[in-house]
Amino acid sequence: MTDYAVELEGVCKSYRFFELQNIALRLERGTIMGLIGPNGAGKSTTIRILMGLVHQDRGEVNVLGHRMPEEQIQAKWDVGFASDDMRLYDSMTLGWHIQFMKSIYESWDDRYAQVLLKRFGLRAEQTIKGLSHGQRVKATLLLVLARRPKLLVLDEPTTGLDPVARHEILRELTAVMVEDGRSILFSSHNTQDVEQISDKITFIDRGRILDSMDKEAYLDRWRRLRLEAPDGVALRALPGVIGIQQTGRLAVAIANAFEPHLPNAYESTGARVRAVENMTLEEIFIANVERSREEVNA
Amino acid sequence: MKTNVMLELVWKDWRLQRRMITLLTLAGAAALAMLLIGGQAIIIGTVFFFVAMIFCACLVPMQNIVNERKKQTLAFMMSLPVSAAQYGAAKLVSTAGMFLFSWVALLGAALYMILARHALPHGAIPMGMILMGFPLIGFCLVTGTALVGDSEGWATAALAITNSSYWLVWYLIVRHVPSLTKTWGGPVAVWTPAVFKILSVEFAIILFILGLTMFLQSRKKNFL
Numbered sequence: 001m002t003d004y005a006v007e008l009e010g011v012c013k014s015y016r017f018f019e020l021q022n023i024a025l026r027l028e029r030g031t032i033m034g035l036i037g038p039n040g041a042g043k044s045t046t047i048r049i050l051m052g053l054v055h056q057d058r059g060e061v062n063v064l065g066h067r068m069p070e071e072q073i074q075a076k077w078d079v080g081f082a083s084d085d086m087r088l089y090d091s092m093t094l095g096w097h098i099q100f101m102k103s104i105y106e107s108w109d110d111r112y113a114q115v116l117l118k119r120f121g122l123r124a125e126q127t128i129k130g131l132s133h134g135q136r137v138k139a140t141l142l143l144v145l146a147r148r149p150k151l152l153v154l155d156e157p158t159t160g161l162d163p164v165a166r167h168e169i170l171r172e173l174t175a176v177m178v179e180d181g182r183s184i185l186f187s188s189h190n191t192q193d194v195e196q197i198s199d200k201i202t203f204i205d206r207g208r209i210l211d212s213m214d215k216e217a218y219l220d221r222w223r224r225l226r227l228e229a230p231d232g233v234a235l236r237a238l239p240g241v242i243g244i245q246q247t248g249r250l251a252v253a254i255a256n257a258f259e260p261h262l263p264n265a266y267e268s269t270g271a272r273v274r275a276v277e278n279m280t281l282e283e284i285f286i287a288n289v290e291r292s293r294e295e296v297n298a
Numbered sequence: 299m300k301t302n303v304m305l306e307l308v309w310k311d312w313r314l315q316r317r318m319i320t321l322l323t324l325a326g327a328a329a330l331a332m333l334l335i336g337g338q339a340i341i342i343g344t345v346f347f348f349v350a351m352i353f354c355a356c357l358v359p360m361q362n363i364v365n366e367r368k369k370q371t372l373a374f375m376m377s378l379p380v381s382a383a384q385y386g387a388a389k390l391v392s393t394a395g396m397f398l399f400s401w402v403a404l405l406g407a408a409l410y411m412i413l414a415r416h417a418l419p420h421g422a423i424p425m426g427m428i429l430m431g432f433p434l435i436g437f438c439l440v441t442g443t444a445l446v447g448d449s450e451g452w453a454t455a456a457l458a459i460t461n462s463s464y465w466l467v468w469y470l471i472v473r474h475v476p477s478l479t480k481t482w483g484g485p486v487a488v489w490t491p492a493v494f495k496i497l498s499v500e501f502a503i504i505l506f507i508l509g510l511t512m513f514l515q516s517r518k519k520n521f522l
Contacts (some may be wrong), residue, residue, distance in 0.1 A: 072381055079377075081377040
């Protein structure tokens with residue numbers, strides 16, 4: 001058995017106006033990975049490939065030890081998938097959907113489904129068309145979670161939800177992880193949601209993976225240094241710094257490989273370090289995307 | 299033992315569409331009942347009977363296949379442990395099953411009206427059988443296009459082509475097979491070689507469309 005719940009290696013997929021290029025991704029069992037990217041970055045295509053819904057042109061895809069798309073049926077027994085463009089049958093009740101899922105999955109946990117119904121404020125006898133957007137998302141997640149899948153693949157599940165509904169869903173996802181060996185791949189363009197629950201974060205933009213590492217490593221390695229340069233001196237980017245913006249004497253340096261000696265290194269060039277600040281995941285994401293786009297355009 | 303997901307998908311479709319199928323079958327049966335009135339009602343009843351059949355051939359694939367993509371429930375279905383080919387096969391079985399339920403019931407009812415109630419002369423049976431093949435072929439074409447074409451546009455185009463072709467095919471058959479028209483008003487059903495030939499061609503077309511649909515569906519690389 002492989003140690004990875006999801007493994008993508010050298011995955012490529014070409015469309016007329018979009019290309020997924022050489023995607024390499026590894027999700028260890030028992031971890032939550034946030035896949036962050038702007039709209040049109042390739043998050044959904046990547047997820048569809050790993051669900052076997054779109055076949056890659058090249059590359060290897062493994063999900064829970066099964067080769068995709070060839071062994072998608074075996075893999076899907078243990079994968080719970082939900083996406084923001086997934087809808088349930090409008091004219092049927094949530095109870096009808098529950099019965100349908102129960103008829104397919106032996107692993108269906110009735111008690112957990114009842115707990116989720118209560119926790120999400122849903123009623124089995126409600127028809128889907130009578131539910132609000134937030135309730136529909138919760139209903140879909142209920143159908144996915146009560147199957148007790150080993151891997152959850154969620155494509156922008158919190159899009160369009162109010163803060164309370166988002167909090168409820170993220171809390172439930174975190175609770176799922178209490179059970180050993182479960183893994184979650186969670187795509188979003190909302191960095192706050194991803195930061196809240198993920199162990200590992202992958203940035204994707206324009207069909208390319210920009211970076212992938214532990215959340216803590218990102219937060220440790222990325223810093224913003226506020227500097228004051230001597231008169232007439234243009235500060236340069238030292239090793240570990242990916243960009244520096246200077247207006248007059250004031251400069252801001254963004255470090256993606258921050259080391260404790262970096263402020264001293266700037267002091268030794270004559271600059272004064274006014275502050276060393278932590279960056280939020282959103283700021284790290286934007287800096288990453290901007291750097292990548294500059295490299296591509298250069 | 300793991301559940302037979304394909305069977306569950308077929309059963310799910312039946313539960314979703316059974317009301318529509320029942321209503322369409324009842325509409326066809328009501329049209330047939332008009333034959334008992336006699337006079338002009340025979341023509342009106344016959345026309346409405348075929349309208350119900352053609353309506354069924356259009357509505358079943360549109361509701362059962364096109365709407366699944368249009369209303370975005372397809373992603374939910376494809377999250378289940380099935381491949382694209384299995385999903386396609388289940389859709390084909392459920393859609394064809396629903397249509398055939400109505401088709402067989404109405405064919406049986408029509409034969410009953412002719413043989414037991416003498417609403418039409420027995421000579422009309424061979425032509426009736428040939429005509430019953432038209433909506434069946436139309437249904438297969440619309441179903442195949444809806445399944446493989448992945449868009450409402452293609453399915454609508456197939457609908458338009460089949461619905462506007464019925465009269466033309468009927469005209470060509472009547473014109474080129476005069477033996478049919480000579481016997482359709484007679485008291486005995488005459489099964490000429492021409493009738494068997496036309497029925498065989500209809501059957502071959504149906505098999506070809508269904509086979510091609512399954513072949514193309516199994517080769518799909520992008521499913522959503």
